[in-house]
Amino acid sequence: MSQPILEVHNIKKTFGKGKYKITAVDDVSFQIMPGEVLGLVGESGSGKSTIAKLITHLQKVDEGNIFFDGKDISNIKGKACLEVYKEMQMVFQDPVGSFNPRMKIGEAIKETLCHLCYNPKAMSKAHMKEAIVSLLKQVGLKSEYANKYPHQLSGGECQRAAIARAIAVHPKLLICDEATSALDVSAQAQIIELLMELEKSLDMAILFISHDLALVSCICDRICVLYKGQEVESGETKGIIEAPKHPYTKKLLSSVLQVDIGE
Amino acid sequence: MEDLLQVKNLSVGYGGVDIVKDISFTIKKGEILGIVGESGCGKSTLLKAILQLTGTDVITRKGCILFGKTDITSCSKEELRQLRGTRLGVIFQNPGASLNPLRKIKHQFVEAMQSHKKIHKKEAYKKIVGLLECLNLQDGERILNSYPFQLSGGMNQRVAIALAMVMEPELILADEPTSALDVTVQAQVVEEILKLRQVFGTSIMMITHNMGVVAKIADKIGVMYAGRIVEYGEKKEILRNPTHPYTKTLLQAIPKMDGKVPKGVRGEPLSFKDMHRGCSFSTRCDYSQDTCQKKEYSITSVKKNHWTSCIPLSGVSSHESTYSRSS
DSSP: OOOOSEEEEEEEEEESOGGGOEEEEEEEEEEEOTTOEEEEEOOTTSSHHHHHHHHTTSSOOSEEEEEETTEEOTTOOTHHHHHHHTTEEEEOSOTTTTSOTTSOHHHHHHHHIIIIISOGGGSOHHHHHHHHHHHHHHTTOOGGGGGSOGGGSOHHHHHHHHHHHHHTTOOSEEEEESTTTTSOHHHHHHHHHHHHHHHHHHTOEEEEEESOHHHHHHHOSEEEEEETTEEEEEEEHHHHHHSOOSHHHHHHHHHOOOOOOOO | OOEEEEEEEEEEEETTEEEEEEEEEEEETTOEEEEEOOTTSSHHHHHHHHHTOGGGTOEEEEEEEEETTEEGGGOOHHHHHHHHHHTEEEEOSOHHHHSOTTSOHHHHHHHHHHTTSOOOHHHHHHHHHHHHHHTTOOOHHHHHTSOGGGSOHHHHHHHHHHHHHTTOOSEEEEESTTTTSOHHHHHHHHHHHHHHHHHHOOEEEEEESOHHHHHHHOSEEEEEETTEEEEEEEHHHHHHSOOSHHHHHHHHTSOOTTSOOOOOOSSOOOOGGGOOSSOTTTTTOTTOOHHHHHOOOOOEEEETTEEESOHHHHTOOTTTTTOBOOO
């Protein structure tokens, strides 16, 4: 089998000092194969987002190693980071908050393109515009959205734009940190459909972080359950849903509110 | 059972645009009504209208809201002040923002209680601790002495629920009370709201976008789309035999454990400014017919406990369904 796109080895992260010390991530390991969707589930405060921040270098790991595409990226800095961002992108929870409010959507995407993909001097304006429009089209937005500000978009539309910005570099790995939690159920379903389409057409791996086990079970190949910074259970989706072993997984499963029509 | 809240042909708007259009429903004593719909369909505007939160520019254009025997739309400011808090309680979506960040929880409780009733502080604290215990917050004393930022989202929401319940109102209006919480806490809060109904017999109007929550908690469901209630009826009936395509898509959008990817409604809802003639869902509807673009059906009864505004799919021919909902 091919080499995993992302390998996380026994990473640890603590915040604070002395009696305020909190171990947010405690000895977590997992790997993602190319084109695979891994779900990271747990309640608020279980360390899901910290893991995403560690992988994307928004925070430094205390212990352990992160390998991306075979390279150790746990302690890289500066330009090496940029190289990694060309192949790894992130979609955040709050879609409106992840855009600069004073920049139009098109400009925000252009920024990513200039920064990570193309040499802006070598590219004509028309060409750049074309690239932006085709990206917007890919996520199901019309070309006029390029000239709108983030606050003019609904939550679902804005999340689409954030996805457009993330896939601009053709990433091998997309990290979605609670990408649908701020959206209502119908918009959530639209975004999930879009992500699944993109995963197939662009052949990228997705690390999908969420607190909703039902949602994760619909789309992920494998699931990793976190509790208080520790990995309590992981494995194939089917195995986890049908035969959960850890009591916490069972509790998460029972919290899912299902529409029960029979009776 | 007697009717507690009766909303009749209510139309509400901001500026020149009607947001809530011609809505009627009733809530009986001890009943839970769930209003479901996606963001921007007018759910929260409806709630603001019932509370007559005038600072928010919500203008009631038509219809009346009968709470018990008083018409809320014609109440004076002082009458409204007495009504809110004692007989009508509210729970907002974002618990952190609905509590005052600068004051300890206990001061906020005492303020809420003393503005309606002469009550000694110590007596008030006793009552609050009991209420918090009822909501599974054992550590009442500590919570009373905390600031909102020291508590987690779930705890804050429970405090907000207790704050709404403290005067034992007859009706609680809950605006997406569980949407900001994660799934585990959401399930707990839903359980506790159900428990409160059992203990105090409170009626609840719950606004949410999550059919899962409504399926768990409600007795009756009203599905809202573009400012209208498009389907209304008893929970079991609506969940088993949904007739309106929008209700069906809402049901499909919930993530289920069967491994299928949830299906979204295609397109975005129309903006309230460019509403056209005919059924407002017709632009996104899979079953849309020619007649749908021309005529908007008003909500009519298909069964004893089931009303829908999608006449073409309900199996009732349109001239038969002249019986419109009276209660």
